[in-house]
Amino acid sequence: MVDVAKHAGVSHQSVSRVLNAPETVHPDTRERIERSMATLGYRRNSQARALKTQSTGLIGVVSPGDTDFGPTRMTWAIENAARQRGYATALSVVRDQRAATVDSTLDFFLSHGIEGIVVITPVPALAEAAKQLSTRVPLVLVTSGLWPAGNMNVAGIDQELGARRATQHLIDCGHRSIAHIAGPMDWFDARGRVVGWRQALAVADLSAPRMIRASGWTAEAGYEAAQQLFSLPALPDAIFASNDFIALGLIRALAEHGLSVPGDISVVGFDDVDAAGYFSPPLTTVRQPFEEAGRAALELLLDVSDGLTHVPNFISPELVERGSTALRG
Amino acid sequence: MVDVAKHAGVSHQSVSRVLNAPETVHPDTRERIERSMATLGYRRNSQARALKTQSTGLIGVVSPGDTDFGPTRMTWAIENAARQRGYATALSVVRDQRAATVDSTLDFFLSHGIEGIVVITPVPALAEAAKQLSTRVPLVLVTSGLWPAGNMNVAGIDQELGARRATQHLIDCGHRSIAHIAGPMDWFDARGRVVGWRQALAVADLSAPRMIRASGWTAEAGYEAAQQLFSLPALPDAIFASNDFIALGLIRALAEHGLSVPGDISVVGFDDVDAAGYFSPPLTTVRQPFEEAGRAALELLLDVSDGLTHVPNFISPELVERGSTALRG
DNA sequence: CTCAGCAATGTTAACGTTAACATCGCACTC
DNA sequence: GAGTGCGATGTTAACGTTAACATTGCTGAG
Numbered sequence: 255m256v257d258v259a260k261h262a263g264v265s266h267q268s269v270s271r272v273l274n275a276p277e278t279v280h281p282d283t284r285e286r287i288e289r290s291m292a293t294l295g296y297r298r299n300s301q302a303r304a305l306k307t308q309s310t311g312l313i314g315v316v317s318p319g320d321t322d323f324g325p326t327r328m329t330w331a332i333e334n335a336a337r338q339r340g341y342a343t344a345l346s347v348v349r350d351q352r353a354a355t356v357d358s359t360l361d362f363f364l365s366h367g368i369e370g371i372v373v374i375t376p377v378p379a380l381a382e383a384a385k386q387l388s389t390r391v392p393l394v395l396v397t398s399g400l401w402p403a404g405n406m407n408v409a410g411i412d413q414e415l416g417a418r419r420a421t422q423h424l425i426d427c428g429h430r431s432i433a434h435i436a437g438p439m440d441w442f443d444a445r446g447r448v449v450g451w452r453q454a455l456a457v458a459d460l461s462a463p464r465m466i467r468a469s470g471w472t473a474e475a476g477y478e479a480a481q482q483l484f485s486l487p488a489l490p491d492a493i494f495a496s497n498d499f500i501a502l503g504l505i506r507a508l509a510e511h512g513l514s515v516p517g518d519i520s521v522v523g524f525d526d527v528d529a530a531g532y533f534s535p536p537l538t539t540v541r542q543p544f545e546e547a548g549r550a551a552l553e554l555l556l557d558v559s560d561g562l563t564h565v566p567n568f569i570s571p572e573l574v575e576r577g578s579t580a581l582r583g
Numbered sequence: 584m585v586d587v588a589k590h591a592g593v594s595h596q597s598v599s600r601v602l603n604a605p606e607t608v609h610p611d612t613r614e615r616i617e618r619s620m621a622t623l624g625y626r627r628n629s630q631a632r633a634l635k636t637q638s639t640g641l642i643g644v645v646s647p648g649d650t651d652f653g654p655t656r657m658t659w660a661i662e663n664a665a666r667q668r669g670y671a672t673a674l675s676v677v678r679d680q681r682a683a684t685v686d687s688t689l690d691f692f693l694s695h696g697i698e699g700i701v702v703i704t705p706v707p708a709l710a711e712a713a714k715q716l717s718t719r720v721p722l723v724l725v726t727s728g729l730w731p732a733g734n735m736n737v738a739g740i741d742q743e744l745g746a747r748r749a750t751q752h753l754i755d756c757g758h759r760s761i762a763h764i765a766g767p768m769d770w771f772d773a774r775g776r777v778v779g780w781r782q783a784l785a786v787a788d789l790s791a792p793r794m795i796r797a798s799g800w801t802a803e804a805g806y807e808a809a810q811q812l813f814s815l816p817a818l819p820d821a822i823f824a825s826n827d828f829i830a831l832g833l834i835r836a837l838a839e840h841g842l843s844v845p846g847d848i849s850v851v852g853f854d855d856v857d858a859a860g861y862f863s864p865p866l867t868t869v870r871q872p873f874e875e876a877g878r879a880a881l882e883l884l885l886d887v888s889d890g891l892t893h894v895p896n897f898i899s900p901e902l903v904e905r906g907s908t909a910l911r912g
Numbered sequence: 913c914t915c916a917g918c919a920a921t922g923t924t925a926a927c928g929t930t931a932a933c934a935t936c937g938c939a940c941t942c
Numbered sequence: 943g944a945g946t947g948c949g950a951t952g953t954t955a956a957c958g959t960t961a962a963c964a965t966t967g968c969t970g971a972g
Contacts, residue, residue, distance in 0.1 A: 255929070265951065267930080268951060270931095274930075279950070297693055298694050298929080299929070301630050301695075301696050301928080302957090305956095305958065306956080307930065320659035321659075321857065327650075342675065342695065343674045343675070361626070366640075367628070367630050473858045473860065499857060529802045529827075529856075532828070532832050533862075534835065585958080593922085596921075596923080596960080602959095603960075608921080628958050629959095632958080632960075633959090634958080634959070635958085635959050635960045636927090915970105915972095916970095918968090918969085919967095921965080922964080924963085925962085925963100926961085927961105929956100931955090933954085934951100936949105939948090941947100942946105
């Protein structure tokens with residue numbers, strides 16, 4: 255910077271002004287300085303800037319796992335939103351969920367002068383870990399509405415609503431016995447979907463068949479969980495699977511038992527993964543608006559940074575009707 | 584830091600020493616200082632540290648798009664590798680591929696004192712943009728072997744080898760007419776897979792049927808591309824699809840024409856996405872070792888930082904046999 | 913007993929930037 | 943034509959850390 259100043263024949267402060275408040279410097283001078291900057295290939299040192307201004311333009315995202323659909327998409331969505339608001343994103347994946355790990359991650363972020371942190375917390379362990387942190391920096395949790403958030407700031411996607419919509423769609427198709435294959439019950443998302451399923455059934459005055467639990471979010475887990483169906487006294491009319499991959503495994507298991515979807519049983523998934531429209535049959539599912547939710551989380555974070563309070567913001571997912579559900583014949 | 588020093592009754596430099604070279608300070612003093620740090624909740628300011636030492640512990644990853652399977656997985660893999668080596672990862676998604684965008688992204692990284700950059704460059708536009716950068720910082724490209732890298736440092740997954748393995752498997756099944764549905768041809772990955780397919784056919788002394796081009800990596804694109812098959816004078820025995828989703832759309836289109844997989848036609852995909860084992864039929868495909876490739880890219884980056892030269896490192900993908908291929912009846 | 917040598921600690925300056933304040937010169941008012 | 947105000951620019955200090963050098967006091971060799 256001082257080199258630029260020398261080259262342009264001004265003081266370093268004028269150079270600084272060109273960068274931070276161009277309107278306060280004379281157009282001629284400004285142009286001269288800008289030319290000097292270009293000639294010398296000057297690049298502002300943001301460490302020094304951060305040291306002085308205490309602001310780094312960095313947002314931290316803490317994400318669990320690297321393959322789960324939801325957290326992954328959410329991470330990208332937050333990056334997108336942050337970039338649009340002029341922030342850079344530092345990413346940290348915590349692969350185990352002990353409080354110490356999360357704590358050291360946040361510590362790392364803090365010591366790097368991060369201005370705000372979004373923690374994607376699909377499971378209680380992570381949420382608890384995040385909750386216990388001394389909040390020396392604005393922090394937003396991305397999770398479902400089920401979490402007793404206390405005074406934490408929370409944004410996310412309304413899982414219960416999505417599940418209600420999925421279940422209601424099955425009810426509208428005329429199905430009366432609507433089972434649910436739940437995802438891993440330590441996930442808030444899985445719990446929220448169970449609750450939504452029960453709510454919709456209760457409103458329609460239908461009883462809930464036994465719930466089946468899948469051991470993971472994968473097609474494999476769905477396939478295994480489906481085996482429990484066949485030991486039931488009677489098969490349901492329809493099944494709401496906690497995500498698309500579980501639904502995929504389920505459909506495969508049903509096919510192996512000679513049951514067609516939607517001819518014999520209707521199936522609804524959740525997520526609307528890229529391939530869902532090309533499953534056999536194309537899967538009716540619930541689309542999660544990640545982009546919107548990521549934006550909401552970031553806006554919330556910025557509001558929190560500004561000292562504003564904010565009500566939790568849960569975005570509504572939409573049903574996507576395809577071929578795996580049909581009116582009851 | 585000066586507060587800690589005051590609290591412990593020493594100079595700030597002794598505090599600094601405890602942090603950077605604990606062995607040079609007397610155990611008693613050290614313990615006293617450490618206690619003071621704990622009491623005061625001291626956190627070292629890494630901006631100031633970076634300002635002085637010129638090292639931030641930050642690695643930048645530039646990734647295109649946010650939904651494509653390969654780049655996404657690769658990004659996470661690099662984050663994983665970086666974290667294991669004690670680096671934090673800053674993420675930047677470039678959503679258009681103009682040189683200016685890439686340039687400003689790298690500029691942003693540079694001004695944040697990033698120590699090395701991994702650019703995931705699946706398409707030439709991005710690679711060119713990265714290539715033209717004044718390399719003021721160690722930079723590694725992640726791409727396929729096809730790119731005339733010049734003096735750039737490149738790591739990635741060997742697409743040609745993967746495609747050869749896929750094609751060879753079909754040949755081993757006894758198929759003679761093996762078609763290929765290519766992915767978007769501006770992707771290096773797509774081109775590499777075409778080359779590998781041709782190589783394997785040439786080695787086996789088989790002629791290559793007409794290549795079909797899909798307009799994207801999605802099941803939808805695969806479905807559309809498959810329509811071209813049916814206008815061909817004769818259907819092939821087997822089809823190598825450029826990725827799993829294209830294969831999925833293809834299988835759907837075949838089913839709609841009354842053709843069964845693998846009964847009538849064998850199909851091989853590429854990627855081994857999570858659900859591939861539960862497609863109907865379960866998809867034979869090629870698994871890309873992203874974790875390993877991410878690690879390789881990071882090691883390469885660190886080597887480059889240390890001034891070492893390094894040969895390009897392309898990791899070998901493996902065939903995963905499932906139910907979408909069968910011996911020719 | 914003296915002083916070299918060394919371990920432990922302290923002092924000073926610098927990294928590159930921005931905030932606060934100081935200065936300069938010019939246009940405009942009365 | 944002197945004084946006021948303001949736009950443009952310069953000067954100084956500080957952000958929190960580390961490197962280089964300086965100091966202190968003690969041990970042990972001669």
